[in-house]
Amino acid sequence: DAEITQSPRHKITETGRQVTLACHQTWNHNNMFWYRQDLGHGLRLIHYSYGVQDTNKGEVSDGYSVSRSNTEDLPLTLESAASSQTSVYFCASSSSATNEKLFFGSGTQLSVL
Amino acid sequence: KNQVEQSPQSLIILEGKNCTLQCNYTVSPFSNLRWYKQDTGRGPVSLTIMTFSENTKSNRRYTATLDADTKQSSLHITASQLSDSASYICVVSEDGANSKLTFGKGITLSVRP
Numbered sequence: 001d002a003e004i005t006q007s008p009r010h011k012i013t014e015t016g017r018q019v020t021l022a023c024h025q026t027w028n029h030n031n032m033f034w035y036r037q038d039l040g041h042g043l044r045l046i047h048y049s050y051g052v053q054d055t056n057k058g059e060v061s062d063g064y065s066v067s068r069s070n071t072e073d074l075p076l077t078l079e080s081a082a083s084s085q086t087s088v089y090f091c092a093s094s095s096s097a098t099n100e101k102l103f104f105g106s107g108t109q110l111s112v113l
Numbered sequence: 114k115n116q117v118e119q120s121p122q123s124l125i126i127l128e129g130k131n132c133t134l135q136c137n138y139t140v141s142p143f144s145n146l147r148w149y150k151q152d153t154g155r156g157p158v159s160l161t162i163m164t165f166s167e168n169t170k171s172n173r174r175y176t177a178t179l180d181a182d183t184k185q186s187s188l189h190i191t192a193s194q195l196s197d198s199a200s201y202i203c204v205v206s207e208d209g210a211n212s213k214l215t216f217g218k219g220i221t222l223s224v225r226p
Contacts, residue, residue, distance in 0.1 A: 042117065042202070042216030043157075090156050101147065102214075104156030 002027040006091050006105035013112055019078040021108050023091030031094045032074040033102070034058075034066060036087040043090065049074055050096070081112045115140040117205050117217035125223045130193055134220045136186040136203035144208035148177050148188050151200040151219065160188070160201075190222075198224045 004025040013019050025032065030051045035043040045058030047066040055066050063085060065077045078085055088109050092102040117138045126132050138146070145164045149157035161170045161177040163186070170177050174197075176189045190197055203217040 040218065042218045045214070101159035101162055104158070106156050
């Protein structure tokens with residue numbers, strides 16, 4: 001069965017370190033997204049991609065970057081981790097058709113100490 | 114600013130009872146409204162997607178309604194089960210090339226035996 005997987009599931013790092021969270025989907029979806037989820041907020045969009053070599057900034061993109069070198073993967077990099085980036089991160093994908101639902105990964109709990 | 118407001122913030126019901134979750138939105142122009150279920154420690158899973166012309170949509174014991182005139186939606190859960198304990202997130206999509214999604218903060222439902 002097709003799926004979307006994130007790794008690691010849990011990560012603890014120190015401020016200032018570079019961290020990369022992996023996202024891999026086997027749906028062959030063109031669209032991929034990274035969100036963060038914090039208490040008191042709805043899911044907030046960090047970056048998204050509509051296809052290979054396409055990347056776009058979301059509403060909370062500062063301090064994050066992504067790259068899309070193939071259809072299956074959209075890694076999220078925190079260039080210099082900050083305590084404010086402690087959060088749960090979700091990757092999602094969808095097909096290019098309109099009104100198509102998002103498929104979410106199980107999330108990565110990141111703690112920046 | 115586009116917003117999605119959900120109420121109540123949390124809800125406790127007894128197993129076998131029905132409940133209704135509310136969602137009000139100000140997103141414009143409107144494309145579709147989605148309800149997601151998020152179990153603890155997991156990513157959200159799509160329950161329904163409703164477009165402008167759809168008033169009611171059912172998925173097993175979940176029935177979503179949409180009133181595009183008043184910009185309100187509800188999710189009715191019938192004969193609740195312990196496995197319905199989760200967060201329920203309302204998401205509204207803008208009409209347009211980017212189909213921007215606005216997420217509600219979610220409603221935490223606890224079903225007690």
